[in-house]
Amino acid sequence: MFEPVIGLEIHLQLKTKTKMFCSCPAHADPSTSSGLSGAAPNTNVCPICLGQPGTLPVPNAEAIRAGIRMGLALGCKVNVSSKFDRKNYFYPDLPKGYQISQYDLPIVSGGMLAVEVIGKGAVRPIARIGITRAHLEEDAAKNLHGEEGKTFVDFNRAGVPLLEMVTEPDFASPLEAKVFLHELRLIARTLGVSDADMEKGQMRCDANISLRKRREDGSVEGLMFNPKTEIKNLNSFRHVERALAFEIDRQTRMWEQDTPPAVSTTRGWNDAKGITEEQRIKESEGDYRFFPEPDIPPLDLTMIAEECARSLPELPAAKRARFVTEYCLKKDDARQLVDDPALAAFAENVFSELHAWLDALPANEGASEELQAQEKSRIGRLVSTWILTKLLGLMSERSIDIRTCKVDAENFAELIVLVATSKLNAARALEVLAIMLESGADPSHVMEDRKLGAMEDTEALADAIDRIMVQHVAEVARYKAGETQLLGFLIGQVVRATEGAADAKTVKNLLSVKLG
Numbered sequence: 001m002f003e004p005v006i007g008l009e010i011h012l013q014l015k016t017k018t019k020m021f022c023s024c025p026a027h028a029d030p031s032t033s034s035g036l037s038g039a040a041p042n043t044n045v046c047p048i049c050l051g052q053p054g055t056l057p058v059p060n061a062e063a064i065r066a067g068i069r070m071g072l073a074l075g076c077k078v079n080v081s082s083k084f085d086r087k088n089y090f091y092p093d094l095p096k097g098y099q100i101s102q103y104d105l106p107i108v109s110g111g112m113l114a115v116e117v118i119g120k121g122a123v124r125p126i127a128r129i130g131i132t133r134a135h136l137e138e139d140a141a142k143n144l145h146g147e148e149g150k151t152f153v154d155f156n157r158a159g160v161p162l163l164e165m166v167t168e169p170d171f172a173s174p175l176e177a178k179v180f181l182h183e184l185r186l187i188a189r190t191l192g193v194s195d196a197d198m199e200k201g202q203m204r205c206d207a208n209i210s211l212r213k214r215r216e217d218g219s220v221e222g223l224m225f226n227p228k229t230e231i232k233n234l235n236s237f238r239h240v241e242r243a244l245a246f247e248i249d250r251q252t253r254m255w256e257q258d259t260p261p262a263v264s265t266t267r268g269w270n271d272a273k274g275i276t277e278e279q280r281i282k283e284s285e286g287d288y289r290f291f292p293e294p295d296i297p298p299l300d301l302t303m304i305a306e307e308c309a310r311s312l313p314e315l316p317a318a319k320r321a322r323f324v325t326e327y328c329l330k331k332d333d334a335r336q337l338v339d340d341p342a343l344a345a346f347a348e349n350v351f352s353e354l355h356a357w358l359d360a361l362p363a364n365e366g367a368s369e370e371l372q373a374q375e376k377s378r379i380g381r382l383v384s385t386w387i388l389t390k391l392l393g394l395m396s397e398r399s400i401d402i403r404t405c406k407v408d409a410e411n412f413a414e415l416i417v418l419v420a421t422s423k424l425n426a427a428r429a430l431e432v433l434a435i436m437l438e439s440g441a442d443p444s445h446v447m448e449d450r451k452l453g454a455m456e457d458t459e460a461l462a463d464a465i466d467r468i469m470v471q472h473v474a475e476v477a478r479y480k481a482g483e484t485q486l487l488g489f490l491i492g493q494v495v496r497a498t499e500g501a502a503d504a505k506t507v508k509n510l511l512s513v514k515l516g
């Protein structure tokens with residue numbers, strides 16, 4: 001059996017104000033973080049990023065901090081004595097004829113990121129991916145291919161800070177690579193170091209893949225690591241997954257025909273054709289003639305590393321775990337909430353409003369711990385359902401984003417309280433929520449305005465119940481004869497008769513009494 005061996009190299013464009021070694025803006029409009037698209041070509045340039053002779057690069061402290069933070073989040077060790085090196089090659093998008101990068105002393109190395117692998121094609125529940133290293137470097141310019149075979153160069157991107165992260169060949173399936181990249185994007189967004197949007201080129205991925213033979217007894221036959229294919233410049237999650245799947249098929253056929261890849265090669269992904277295409281025989285490291293950048297003194301990162309370690313925010317994995325233990329959420333609900341940092345923050349605020357309310361509840365004062373835990377878990381489920389299905393459902397129908405949503409956490413928590421205390425049934429609460437989305441009003445005002453409260457007039461409710469019992473004498477008789485499951489049917493009839501105004505729980509109590 002052949003098993004895939006996959007390692008990723010990821011370039012992350014850092015969201016700094018200025019470029020890696022000069023003071024040019026790193027983004028066309030810092031307020032939109034839309035990358036460099038939007039600025040007219042060759043407007044964000046200066047003698048330094050154009051590689052003019054006699055200019056001196058000055059490392060960007062914000063980029064260094066971003067790289068260290070990302071490294072710490074990936075469990076890496078910070079190399080406090082780090083340095084920059086020149087990587088030499090000739091290409092029109094590289095004005096100096098070399099790229100300032102890091103060779104043997106990257107800012108961080110030796111980390112690990114564990115990701116949960118759910119979905120079709122999962123070969124193990126958790127993938128632990130070693131992080132070899134991450135280093136800082138400058139982006140190249142962008143070649144624009146115009147008419148008549150002409151190529152233009154836009155230097156706006158030249159010198160934008162990049163963090164290149166290299167993983168160990170630890171992925172066992174294309175799905176694992178995709179899940180890992182999703183988590184990496186979420187971490188970058190959580191830290192605020194990059195928007196990591198692959199479609200915008202803010203995160204770019206080279207995927208390395210080879211196969212090896214595994215025997216029935218679990219041992220590897222032949223080499224652990226065989227010559228690999230490096231698929232360059234994948235710019236969407238889908239492309240990564242598809243390209244890797246294609247390569248697995250292609251290499252499997254080569255192995256089956258007893259002609260496995262003899263040398264490592266570089267290929268490109270052609271998405272239209274759905275195939276990888278040979279690009280060139282890979283150059284070896286020697287071809288780059290790396291040497292220390294003489295214009296930048298070695299770095300001492302001791303102070304910066306300590307400061308970054310102290311101020312690292314809670315990471316997605318920890319937040320997911322905490323949402324489960326602290327708020328009694330289901331694992332999958334916690335994952336969905338944490339996937340969007342703004343949504344996670346909203347949920348967090350809703351819970352803190354609710355816990356103040358829960359604690360203040362007189363009924364809770366003398367309640368046993370078990371009862372309190374039960375109530376907490378009920379509220380937790382209520383909140384996640386109401387956010388993930390109802391609120392997000394209404395929002396997507398209206399193309400509203402959580403960042404622009406008018407419903408604040410306080411009002412949303414109040415709505416949850418109304419539902420939890422049966423002052424509002426689910427159908428009515430959804431109507432109230434829709435109105436809250438339009439106006440941002442608080443739910444009790446909406447209820448008063450629209451007379452949407454639950455039917456608290458017990459006399460009217462008792463009448464409604466009596467009517468239903470008369471209309472459904474047969475069912476009532478059968479219930480009394482022991483078909484207790486008919487209670488649900490009768491409750492439904494009453495709720496319908498009151499057009500949803502009656503609260504099911506109250507109806508149940510009253511009906512049970514009336515039915516004896």
Ligand code: ADP
Nearest residue numbers: 005006007008167168169208209210225226228
């Ligand atoms: P090179 O520089 O020769 O391309 P590296 O050893 O620097 O190779 O590794 C580059 C990336 O390729 C890393 O992410 C690494 O995990 C991965 N990789 C290395 N060897 C293999 C292999 N045999 N199969 C799949 N991936 C590999």
Ligand code: ZN
Nearest residue numbers: 022024046049
């Ligand atoms: Zn510049």
Ligand code: MG
Nearest residue numbers: 009166284285
């Ligand atoms: Mg290498």
